[in-house]
Amino acid sequence: MALVIAGRVVPMTCDPTVAADTSxxxxxxxxxxxxxxxxxxxxxxxPGPAGFDTAPVVDVGTSLVLPGLIDLHxxxxxxxxxxxxxPTQRTPFAxxxxxxxxxxxxxxxxxxxxxxxxxxxxxxxxxxxxxAIIGGTTSVQGSPPKNRPRDGWLVRNVEDExxxxxxxxxxxxxxxxxxxxxxxxxxxxMRAGSLFIYHCAxxxxxxxxxxxxxxxxxxxxxxxxxxxxxxNAVDPTVFTEWTEQGAVVWSPLSNLWLYGTxxxxxAARNAGVPVCxxxxxxxxxxxxxxxxxxxxxxxADHHGWTLSDRELxxxxxxxxxxxxxxxxxxxxxxxxxxxxxxxxxxRAARNADPFTTVVHATERDVQLVIVNGQPRYGTxxxxxxxxxxxxxxxxxxxxxxxxxxxxxxDPTQAWPWQEVLARLEQVRANPKREIERGQxxxxxxxxxxxxxAAPLRLALDMPTGIAPVGxxxxxxxxxxxxxxxxxxxDDAFLASLVGRGWHGGVLHKLADYYR
Numbered sequence: 001m002a003l004v005i006a007g008r009v010v011p012m013t014c015d016p017t018v019a020a021d022t023s024x025x026x027x028x029x030x031x032x033x034x035x036x037x038x039x040x041x042x043x044x045x046x047p048g049p050a051g052f053d054t055a056p057v058v059d060v061g062t063s064l065v066l067p068g069l070i071d072l073h074x075x076x077x078x079x080x081x082x083x084x085x086x087p088t089q090r091t092p093f094a095x096x097x098x099x100x101x102x103x104x105x106x107x108x109x110x111x112x113x114x115x116x117x118x119x120x121x122x123x124x125x126x127x128x129x130x131x132a133i134i135g136g137t138t139s140v141q142g143s144p145p146k147n148r149p150r151d152g153w154l155v156r157n158v159e160d161e162x163x164x165x166x167x168x169x170x171x172x173x174x175x176x177x178x179x180x181x182x183x184x185x186x187x188x189x190m191r192a193g194s195l196f197i198y199h200c201a202x203x204x205x206x207x208x209x210x211x212x213x214x215x216x217x218x219x220x221x222x223x224x225x226x227x228x229x230x231x232n233a234v235d236p237t238v239f240t241e242w243t244e245q246g247a248v249v250w251s252p253l254s255n256l257w258l259y260g261t262x263x264x265x266x267a268a269r270n271a272g273v274p275v276c277x278x279x280x281x282x283x284x285x286x287x288x289x290x291x292x293x294x295x296x297x298x299x300a301d302h303h304g305w306t307l308s309d310r311e312l313x314x315x316x317x318x319x320x321x322x323x324x325x326x327x328x329x330x331x332x333x334x335x336x337x338x339x340x341x342x343x344x345x346x347r348a349a350r351n352a353d354p355f356t357t358v359v360h361a362t363e364r365d366v367q368l369v370i371v372n373g374q375p376r377y378g379t380x381x382x383x384x385x386x387x388x389x390x391x392x393x394x395x396x397x398x399x400x401x402x403x404x405x406x407x408x409x410d411p412t413q414a415w416p417w418q419e420v421l422a423r424l425e426q427v428r429a430n431p432k433r434e435i436e437r438g439q440x441x442x443x444x445x446x447x448x449x450x451x452x453a454a455p456l457r458l459a460l461d462m463p464t465g466i467a468p469v470g471x472x473x474x475x476x477x478x479x480x481x482x483x484x485x486x487x488x489x490d491d492a493f494l495a496s497l498v499g500r501g502w503h504g505g506v507l508h509k510l511a512d513y514y515r
Contacts (some may be wrong), residue, residue: 002055003032003373003386004048005343007065010354011041012318015336024310025354029057030065032341036373041335058385062350063367064357066313067333068138068342070320071289072158072197073229073249073278075175076128077144077460078113080424082485083257083493084283085500092260092502095203095233097463099258106465107473109283112481114472115427117144117458119434122408123423124458126415129154130403131487133377134396135288136366138342139324139332141173141197141278147449147457154376154405156332156342158197163330170327173197175461177212183219190225195327197249202230204259209233217241225326229278232259236267245273247323250315252299253292253507254280260502266305276320277312281462282485284501289316290366291489293359294513302506309355341373345382362514363397363488376404390414397488408456424484432476489514 009028011018018041019026031040031048040049086102093099116124125143132140133155143157149168159171172186172194186196200216203209210233216222217238226246231239232255239248248268255262265275279285279292286292293312300307321333331339345368348357368378368386375388383391383402391402394417407415427434441455449457464471473479486493494511501507 001373001387002034002052003341003370003375004052004055004057005030005032005060005065005345005368005370006044006057007060007063007345008348008354009041009065009335010067010358011335012067012314013334013336015334017041018336025064028065030335030341030343031055032343032370032373034373036341038335038337038339038341040337056385056387058368058382060345060367060382062348064346064348064354065335066136066344066346066354066358067317067321067335067339068344068369068371069136069289069316070276070324070333071132071137071140071279071292071316072227072247072276072320073251073280074132074140074142074285075144075281075462076125076132076140076142076157077117077458078109078462079128079131079282080116080124080484081109081112081282082482083496083500084108085257092204093258095207095209095259096199097209098203100463100465102465106471107478107480108482109462110460110464110471111473111479112431113460115431115435115479115481116424117460118438119427119431120423120438121146121456121458123420126154126405126420127424127484130377130394130405130417131485132288133369133371133403134363134366134401134487135290136344136346136361136369137289138344138369138371139320140289142281142461144461145459147454148452154403155371158324161328163328169194171195171197171324173461175199176463178215180215180219183216183221187220187223190221190223193225193327195225195227195324196221197227197229200228200231201233203233204261205233205235207233210235213238222246225323227276227323230255230263231268232261232263236264239268239271239273242271242273245271247274247276247319249276249278250296251278251280251285251292253286253295253503254284256299256503256506257284257501260504262299265300265307274319274323275315276323277315287485287487287489287493290358290361290363291510294510295507297359298506298509309353309359313355313358341370343368343370345369345378360513364399374404378402392417397490421484428481428484431479431481435476435479 033039139156141158201213222242229249317333347365368382375386
């Protein structure tokens, strides 16, 4: 459907038809066509394009109209879980193969996640994507591997997005260390047009994990379509070798939580490598990318890095949008003609600095989120004005919100949020029974698993840890699933940062944003 959003536009673009003077923001309108793309972005006094005579006009007043936020590193299958730490650990972990061997990892992370992907895959994804969208996210990387694509639900899943082509080879990702031969194959796929997102050199500086970046470089992966996640173990001088830059993804909360150190962001940027943000996963990261923006601000200030709020907002809009466009063939992260109509509206006071406002914004300030031209989440007033249907109610940070969550088997019907929660709680109550039922449903299907009628089948994308049988205990009654992680950075989450992890108290400052 066609839609017009009027407000304080923050285009994040130098397109001369939008912002000839590269203004940070201006009072204007975003004209969204019924094809899910932006037709025009105009200032308030400029005439709009033809064909919008009957389109709803949603005036958001002084609120900011931004490109939808992009989270370029996550693991959605684990995002029902709380922050995790190993109680017996006395020093920061060395690298990504260290904490997966921790005594409590499998039981705290792998087992409960496995229960949900097996017994309630649809509900798990609904919960994880809702957690993302309430933070203004419109695209997220790290959806669990699955047997068939899921275009067009709540948010864009970076690896699964086919733009209606059903071509699932636009973006590849790997969380595990790859062999030189496999890296060379990925290098060829990047030359052919695919994007490759690789967990690379995650750990403390100088550890064995740094070899992953060297191996990727030797295999020819340092290309414009290469996205290296973390890179906190490398000697920062290696960024100068990347002459045709792709991007590095920075996840400061997770890095500090596990290793007590983080990516050398200034070194990457000084070498011309764009840096994007990723919230990582619930066991060691933020709730969503809007929360990770605050961590990035805190960590940059702690290190004395000269990163402006505008540069931080660019890390979750234009920069990831540009690198994804190299494979997708569609622009996101910028409000300009021919870009995808992914838009986030954030409450702002009149004349407030737009970028500082975004960095300081909390879940209560996210007023409307539009994906592919469709209103997916927001306040009841803005969702009604934009014509959102069907919708379900939920409460976020004490405020009522509407969510355009539809049933997996019938996109014309709303899927009540309480029904999603009830199913997840049913699995929590008896994991053994529900895992066995889920396994039986998969075994009963005789057709090809990429058939649209096939039951959704998910896989975990992280190491299983130490466990006897395929990542699970022999006795499934040993599986205990903790209470569902809350959707927001609430008091309980902020309290859980204290005295845990390896951040040395740096993350305690996060509470200042939520008081």
